[in-house]
Amino acid sequence: xxxxxxxxxxxxxxxxxxxxxxxxxxxxxxxxxxxxxxxxxxxxxxxxxxxxxxxxxxxxxxxxxxxxxxxxxxxxxxxxxxxxxxxxxxxxxxxxxxxxxxxxxxxxxxxxxxxxxxxxxxxx
Numbered sequence: 225x226x227x228x229x230x231x232x233x234x235x236x237x238x239x240x241x242x243x244x245x246x247x248x249x250x251x252x253x254x255x256x257x258x259x260x261x262x263x264x265x266x267x268x269x270x271x272x273x274x275x276x277x278x279x280x281x282x283x284x285x286x287x288x289x290x291x292x293x294x295x296x297x298x299x300x301x302x303x304x305x306x307x308x309x310x311x312x313x314x315x316x317x318x319x320x321x322x323x324x325x326x327x328x329x330x331x332x333x334x335x336x337x338x339x340x341x342x343x344x345x346x347x348x
């Protein structure tokens with residue numbers, strides 16, 4: 225039994241003072257939302273793991289999603305919680321992407337600092 229519908233997601237993400245909105249399709253609702261996020265942020269990442277579990281019980285149960293993405297030899301983990309598993313998945317993915325971006329910026333700052341010290345020592 226299958227369906228003829230194509231899973232589609234639309235996201236609106238604020239980066240700085242700018243809102244970016246994109247839509248994408250995927251193999252399912254979660255994949256579509258991840259693709260829309262990647263399209264809005266103009267990035268690609270490798271999804272290493274995806275875990276979902278219920279953290280409360282009942283019809284309004286909260287779902288927790290843990291995602292891990294990989295960038296070369298580094299992994300970044302995000303966690304999202306919501307009564308909507310698709311929303312929790314998007315929150316977790318964005319959190320992992322934010323960790324990745326922070327790592328990249330920190331590493332760049334360290335390299336810039338290291339280069340400026342090297343330039344300084346050559347000037348002395």
